[in-house]
Amino acid sequence: xxxxxxxxxxxxxxxxxxxxxxxxxxxxxxxxxxxxxxxxxxxxxxxxxxxxxxxxxxxxxxxxxxxxxxxxxxxxxxxxxxxxxxxxxxxxxxxxxxxxxxxxxxxxxxxxxxxxxxxxxxxxxxxxxxxxxxxxxxxxxxxxxxxxxxxxxxxxxxxxxxxxxxxxxxxxxxxxxxxxxxxxxxxxxxxxxxxxxxxxxxxxxxxxxxxxxxxxxxxxxxxxxxxxxxxxxxxxxxxxxxxxxxxxxxxxxxxxxxxxxxxxxxxxxxxxxxxxxxxxxxxxxxxxxxxxxxxxxxxxxxxxxxxxxxxxxxxxxxxxxxxxxxxxxxxxxxxxxxxxxxxxxxxxxxxxxxxxxxxxxxxxxxxxxxxxxxxxxxxxxxxxxxxxxxxxxxxxxxxxxxxxxxxxxxxxxxxxxxxxxxxxxxxxxxxxxxxxxxxxxxxxxxxxxxxxx
Amino acid sequence: xxxxxxxxxxxxxxxxxxxxxxxxxxxxxxxxxxxxxxxxxxxxxxxxxxxxxxxxxxxxxxxxxxxxxxxxxxxxxxxxxxxxxxxxxxxxxxxxxxxxxxxxxxxxxxxx
Numbered sequence: 263x264x265x266x267x268x269x270x271x272x273x274x275x276x277x278x279x280x281x282x283x284x285x286x287x288x289x290x291x292x293x294x295x296x297x298x299x300x301x302x303x304x305x306x307x308x309x310x311x312x313x314x315x316x317x318x319x320x321x322x323x324x325x326x327x328x329x330x331x332x333x334x335x336x337x338x339x340x341x342x343x344x345x346x347x348x349x350x351x352x353x354x355x356x357x358x359x360x361x362x363x364x365x366x367x368x369x370x371x372x373x374x375x376x377x378x379x380x381x382x383x384x385x386x387x388x389x390x391x392x393x394x395x396x397x398x399x400x401x402x403x404x405x406x407x408x409x410x411x412x413x414x415x416x417x418x419x420x421x422x423x424x425x426x427x428x429x430x431x432x433x434x435x436x437x438x439x440x441x442x443x444x445x446x447x448x449x450x451x452x453x454x455x456x457x458x459x460x461x462x463x464x465x466x467x468x469x470x471x472x473x474x475x476x477x478x479x480x481x482x483x484x485x486x487x488x489x490x491x492x493x494x495x496x497x498x499x500x501x502x503x504x505x506x507x508x509x510x511x512x513x514x515x516x517x518x519x520x521x522x523x524x525x526x527x528x529x530x531x532x533x534x535x536x537x538x539x540x541x542x543x544x545x546x547x548x549x550x551x552x553x554x555x556x557x558x559x560x561x562x563x564x565x566x567x568x569x570x571x572x573x574x575x576x577x578x579x580x581x582x583x584x585x586x587x588x589x590x591x592x593x594x595x596x597x598x599x600x601x602x603x604x605x606x607x608x609x610x611x612x613x614x615x616x617x618x619x620x621x622x623x624x625x626x627x628x629x630x631x632x633x634x635x636x637x638x639x640x641x642x643x644x645x646x647x648x649x650x651x652x653x654x655x656x657x658x659x660x661x662x663x664x665x666x667x668x669x670x671x672x673x674x675x676x677x678x679x680x681x682x683x684x685x686x687x688x689x690x691x692x693x694x695x696x697x698x699x700x701x702x703x704x705x706x707x708x709x710x711x712x713x714x715x
Numbered sequence: 716x717x718x719x720x721x722x723x724x725x726x727x728x729x730x731x732x733x734x735x736x737x738x739x740x741x742x743x744x745x746x747x748x749x750x751x752x753x754x755x756x757x758x759x760x761x762x763x764x765x766x767x768x769x770x771x772x773x774x775x776x777x778x779x780x781x782x783x784x785x786x787x788x789x790x791x792x793x794x795x796x797x798x799x800x801x802x803x804x805x806x807x808x809x810x811x812x813x814x815x816x817x818x819x820x821x822x823x824x825x826x827x
Contacts, residue, residue: 319822465768548747
């Protein structure tokens with residue numbers, strides 16, 4: 263069965279196939295909670311790939327340059343930098359435990375030799391600078407090579423320090439800490455196209471920050487009711503429009519999306535557009551609202567569409583049409599008849615993310631059993647693939663997987679009851695230009711690429 | 716999915732069967748209500764949302780703690796049950812109960 267993808271420039275071909283490229287992380291069965299990957303993000307060029315985990319650590323991988331003498335390592339991602347971004351905290355005033363888990367990482371567009379990214383946990387956003395150092399100054403006057411200070415009276419001659427090459431060192435340093443602006447738990451951050459501001463969203467509020475200013479933040483959305491007994495919905499995700507710096511969207515736990523324009527008013531409690539798919543009231547059940555909760559919202563690169571992920575499906579919306587999505591893709595409809603047990607084991611509250619490919623012709627999202635799904639918007643073909651150690655031979659072509667819903671299970675199919683609901687793929691990322699994808703399977707990071715001919 | 720009856724069914728039974736065939740969700744809902752008859756009137760509503768907003772909240776009252784210690788005199792306070800997910804009722808949290816809050820000093824295995 264042909265694979266699904268869209269090329270950055272070339273467009274998807276019928277013979278497209280995904281191959282295993284790399285897997286990062288430990289193989290052992292016992293997964294430490296801290297090692298669970300909680301976010302994955304390519305930078306704007308795709309040369310850097312960042313991951314954050316529950317232990318508050320960030321690992322950045324860099325793509326190797328093409329090297330004729332080592333053709334197999336074309337495009338391999340290797341560790342570039344790793345650092346502890348957030349640490350567990352306890353807010354004594356509120357008796358609140360603050361997890362160090364990295365909820366989101368967002369890269370800033372590159373403006374000089376250094377790389378910048380924003381990483382956030384539930385309460386605090388940090389701006390990190392990742393820079394390379396490959397030269398060292400030697401021949402100081404006031405200190406010797408060990409760093410010990412020299413007695414100024416002993417110095418009889420002056421010399422000019424010279425720069426000498428050294429082994430490449432990649433340093434990460436926190437340049438800004440944006441704290442104390444969120445009462446509730448931060449679920450999203452989004453860098454604005456103006457490259458100067460960014461938003462952070464928690465369950466009830468969205469704040470606008472300037473990247474240079476840490477002691478002030480503007481509240482632009484506040485949906486907290488005067489009486490918390492009246493609380494009916496929370497903000498689940500938010501994102502700035504890729505081109506219009508005054509526009510952003512936020513999704514809710516009731517399956518709605520609001521588009522706001524910061525030029526219309528300072529406080530964007532009143533939306534400019536309201537996206538909601540009408541629901542058939544007769545089909546409403548206890549689960550309806552829970553499964554309609556949107557776990558992720560992403561604008562297309564073109565800025566013309568946005569995609570939302572709810573528990574069972576992915577929907578593509580045209581920003582010009584508010585009353586229904588233009589495309590709906592079923593991720594794992596077979597779970598609809600398992601909602602009772604999924605509610606009991608809390609899986610129904612899992613927050614899956616979704617992503618576009620570079621040309622917006624394909625979308626990808628995760629599922630259970632380490633399966634992930636891709637949909638080609640042009641051909642309407644979809645494919646289910648698996649991130650597993652079994653299919654981890656170098657350049658091995660990934661075989662499409664199928665879940666059997668009926669009675670007769672064909673060979674190679676897996677029945678719904680055999681799915682492992684602990685193996686969830688919540689976080690995936692697609693290279694901004696090429697057919698390279700990063701898939702986080704609990705504590706392992708898989709990288710898949712298109713077949714090299 | 717429910718099997719189709721081979722006997723002629725009444726109009727009501729037929730509608731019920733239709734419902735079951737059309738809506739697996741409603742079947743699941745019935746299952747859930749059967750297991751938890753007191754499940755909230757407002758499904759997925761404020762109870763669930765408020766629980767979500769309270770994530771990370773810990774409860775400790777120093778007065779209760781010191782009173783409990785005084786009552787026990789020289790004896791140790793009862794330790795928490797192995798499944799110490801919630802601190803409720805008579806149980807007074809002790810320093811031994813608190814989970815370790817040390818940051819990860821170990822490097823990520825992804826970088827290994």
